[in-house]
Each structure stands twice: as structure tokens, then as C-alpha cells.
Amino acid sequence: MKHPIDPNRPTCVNVNCGRxxxxxxxxxxxxxxxxxxxxxxxxxxxxxxxxxxxxxKMHCENSDSRLGFKCTATIIHYRQLDMDxxxxxxxxxxxxxxxxxxxxxxxxxxxxxxxxxxxxxYDFSNDVTAFVVA
Numbered sequence: 001m002k003h004p005i006d007p008n009r010p011t012c013v014n015v016n017c018g019r020x021x022x023x024x025x026x027x028x029x030x031x032x033x034x035x036x037x038x039x040x041x042x043x044x045x046x047x048x049x050x051x052x053x054x055x056x057k058m059h060c061e062n063s064d065s066r067l068g069f070k071c072t073a074t075i076i077h078y079r080q081l082d083m084d085x086x087x088x089x090x091x092x093x094x095x096x097x098x099x100x101x102x103x104x105x106x107x108x109x110x111x112x113x114x115x116x117x118x119x120x121x122y123d124f125s126n127d128v129t130a131f132v133v134a
Contacts, residue, residue, distance in 0.1 A: 010093035012038040013083070015053040021093065034090050036083045036098055056083050057100040066099075067109050073102040082106040088115035
């Protein structure tokens with residue numbers, strides 16, 4: 001299946017990385033869903049590449065009740081944590097717009113703030129300049 005390359009694809013949120021973010025999948029309409037990090041940083045717990053500083057923290061940042069409710073999750077592994085775009089826009093990939101939340105807090109924040117409605121809209125159907133073969 002062919003999909004147009006997204007000309008607006010953001011770069012990895014980790015400091016000094018600069019690589020294009022990893023495509024997590026596609027929506028039912030064909031719109032790409034992105035991780036906040038590139039594939040290389042996603043595979044590594046600490047982004048252990050020379051000069052790259054990871055943005056993801058090792059605790060839920062909602063432990064201070066910044067979302068209006070207090071996180072009560074016990075984190076035993078970093079895979080229980082997600083990187084959340086504070087403004088809900090997955091194309092706004094800067095460290096100041098990223099917070100680390102446990103999966104429970106991330107789910108509740110996304111539901112209450114309707115993050116799924118904040119996605120940047122781009123019509124890929126007319127872009128015939130380049131295609132990715134999957």
C-alpha cells in the first residue's frame with residue numbers, strides 16, 4: 001500500500017537528535033500517527049547516543065496534581081510512562097510541550113482535553129510528489 005510522504009513530519013523531541021519522528025501507524029483515513037521520538041530513541045530507554053539528551057522522565061509528572069487529579073500509580077518500569085503533548089498537537093514537537101505521564105493519567109488527560117480533536121489536519125490525497133512503499 002502506498003502513502004504519500006508527509007512534508008510536515010516533525011523531528012524527534014529529544015535534544016540534539018534532529019531525526020524524523022517514528023510513524024506509529026495510520027488512522028482509518030490514512031493520516032499518519034506519530035510518536036514524539038524517532039525510531040532510534042524509541043528503542044532506547046535513555047537515548048544513549050552521544051550528545052542526545054532524552055526528554056522522557058522516569059516518573060509521572062502528574063504526581064503534583066497538575067491535571068486536576070493526583071496520580072496514584074506505582075511505576076515499576078519506564079514502559080508504563082508515555083510522553084504527552086501538552087497542547088495535544090503531535091506536530092508541536094518541542095521539549096517544553098512534552099510531559100511524561102503514566103498510561104492512566106495520559107488516557108484521562110487526553111479524554112478530558114479532547115486531544116484527538118486537536119490534531120493538525122493535512123490533506124495527503126493530492127500530494128503525488130513522493131510515496132512510501134509499505
